[in-house]
Amino acid sequence: MNILVCISQVPDTTTKVKFTENNTKLDTGGIQWVINPWDELSLTRALELKDDPSSGVQKVSVAHVGPASNEATIRKALAIGADDAYRVDTDALDAYQVAAQLAELVKTGSFDIILCGIESSDYNGSNVGGMLAEFLDYTSVSGISQLEISEGKAIVNREIDGGKESLAVSLPFVGIVQKGIAKEPRIAAMRGIMMARKKPINVTAAKDIAPLTEVKEFEPPKPRPACKFVDPDNPAELIELLQNEAKVI
């Protein structure tokens, strides 16, 4: 059984994002790029399953749609433990275009479980996983916080409003992953970093697929009013402000 983990490259989550060219482009100067946090957790879970021989997982691959300059991020995934990697050589333009490229890639391989993060922390779209599933006509389950494999099926927990469901899903399927899927992301050890250098990154040419959306400009969020401090010995004043000034209680 083979697992493919789709990874997106995003600015480190502490980055104070800035824009250039009249707020039409992300200012990439000084940005530390990381694997999207949910994708890192998906990869960790996939590797945990592979470590357990009873799971039947033989290979964990990663896929990324992006230019050669993103290979450092792919190497990171290989260093963490992925067996091999695929890169579709094009700039990622929107979720639709990325998912369409990934679908072409999946069709040429043999993957039983495909994992995507619930969102990518840059454009917060929550779209690639579901789109990929629809392109492939695979079942998808979104918001999964647990993944096991048993008797050739994926056993997942899916979050629903006010609770959760445990599902058995036939393969192949696309699992769209959220918090809980793995506790902490696995970190690359020295040995992993050495080995990653020898692992293959298979580069494929992109299909000509147009995006459906285009970001035209960015705006910083509206500034918040300065904080009004209340005397800790007089919390009644806070209650009064919330009732009569902010009118929220």
Added chain:
Amino acid sequence: MSVLLYTENWEGKFKKLTFELASYASGVAEMLGTGVTAVSIGSVDDQELKKLGEYGVGKILKADNEATGQFDTGVYAKIIADAADKENAEIIIMANNNAGKAIAPRLSVRLKAGVASAVSELPVSVSPFFIKKRVFSGNAVAGTEIKTEKKIVTLSQNSFDLAEKPADIIIENFDAAAGGPSGNIEVREVERQSGKLLLTDAEIVVSGGRGMKSPDNWGPIEEFAKLLGGATACSRPVSDEGWRPHEEHTGQTGKIIAPNLYFAIGISGATQHLAGISASKVIVAINNDKDAPIFDAAQYGIVGDASKVLPKLVEALKEAKSA
């Protein structure tokens, strides 16, 4: 041409989110000079459905058959796509919640419709279709053009005011998705806490961080939330430590919420935490470190030890309520 709204139901009932969506859909329809049709999937009685008419929905397609009993996102996307075709819908609207996030992308591919997700305002213009959406986990807004003929918009919860607009409503049975359930998903267990206020639905949220020091100190947080009719939440380390259940974790990797009032108690205000709560209308911070970044996001603050301030605050609230 019309606007199609997908209305999810919770055990046959709608909630405030549904009417926020209907209000939003009516606003978009007005910009287009058209009406709103809702598609309801699953078992909802007509009395409940009619409530949509108060927010400008003129027609409801009721899809309730064997294909709709189980939440299989592929099947749901098919039903909504069929409804969109039938109604010649140009814009399809749904919530940016668990269900919406699962359905919208599948529907996008099916209809070749561009998606703008996590939106909290009406479009800036409908032709070209230009809309603002949340990006970089709340650190920016992106003005986005959807270039396709059909468009999908997912609306963030608690971000759009209800707007009553009584309309005459027609309810039509909609024979959905031939073929039935895919058979690829088998539900083995369902755990549901009914009756509990969901964090995402709450208008007031009281949240505790590592500064609360121990899970044993949550009593006043729970009491305060209860008095306010709100829900409790926490920062990530608090749920990682098992002090509080995972459903309470707010932030970039947890729940993203937009209540009217958010109390951050003993929470430092890390960017990843703010990512989940920065859309709150009013933020109140209680922290013993006057330089904690949470005070930059907060509108009201108390610098002090939470273990001393919070009980006093609970008392003050009780007094104000009995006055």
